[in-house]
């Protein structure tokens with residue numbers, strides 16, 4: 195059985211973007227502010243041409259779709275609207291030992307919000323490892339969304355399962371928000387909470403259990419190889435990221451550098467290598483300076 199890694203977090207914080215970045219291909223739908231993922235997305239190893247298995251509430255027997263046909267369909271319309279789980283079987287070496295699971299987000303309002311949370315809870319229960327995605331724009335003292343994250347950190351600790359925290363930078367369009375650690379308090383908040391709840395998260399890349407990344411940059415670096423392949427919304431998102439990068443790097447956007455700075459590759463290596471062990475608080479405390487040194491080495495500021 196493959197090692198099951200579930201990406202969890204609040205709604206619209208970049209779980210599906212992270213999943214696509216780890217697979218270096220766009221399978222999961224990305225949103226624009228409204229809750230977007232409502233079904234479990236399982237991404238596991240398969241052969242070229244394997245069908246996508248689609249499950250809904252009514253039956254345990256899946257309906258099969260051809261992968262390229264499935265990706266063209268509108269997932270917000272019936273029959274796909276009432277889907278509870280989609281299983282992708284992909285010929286990707288990175289999935290030979292692990293299975294990645296994209297989940298609906300926590301804390302959305304309305305009846306869909308409660309249903310999304312129930313599905314995400316079940317995904318936590320059936321996972322071997324949890325990747326909690328925390329955006330750098332949150333976890334500020336006094337910010338309402340922080341409470342939701344504290345609850346999720348506690349949920350990870352209580353699950354007794356190994357977990358790591360990934361900080362992304364959803365607010366990259368704003369000044370200084372391109373740095374996943376642009377919010378000074380974020381690591382301290384997470385550390386204090388994990389410590390208080392008695393959790394022992396797993397260090398990524400032999401280094402720290404709180405990993406910073408920018409999945410949007412990784413996605414940009416992959417798509418930049420062939421921007422003509424992008425259509426519709428993807429093109430708009432690509433152009434927005436390009437403008438953002440242009441500003442930060444003063445017109446010298448080097449795709450390899452951006453990819454390296456996104457820090458997706460070491461995260462993927464960690465996940466596929468299953469280097470999952472526990473880690474002490476002193477190791478956690480080294481993170482901030484490690485990230486600053488890393489950034490200086492790459493962009494020189």
Ligand SMILES: Nc1nc2c(ncn2[C@@H]2O[C@H](COP(=O)(O)OP(=O)(O)OP(=O)(O)O)[C@@H](O)[C@H]2O)c(=O)[nH]1
Pocket residue numbers: 203204205206207208209210211212223224225226227228229230231232297298299300362363364365366367407408409410411431
């Ligand atoms: N700049 C930047 N934007 C990001 C990053 N990750 C996600 N985003 C943006 O955040 C928005 C939401 O991303 P999704 O991947 O749909 O978020 P999600 O957590 O899967 O959302 P739900 O499915 O609703 O729970 C999109 O507009 C993404 O482009 C990141 O690392 N950097």
Ligand SMILES: [Mg+2]
Pocket residue numbers: 209210211222223224230231296297298
């Ligand atoms: Mg999603």
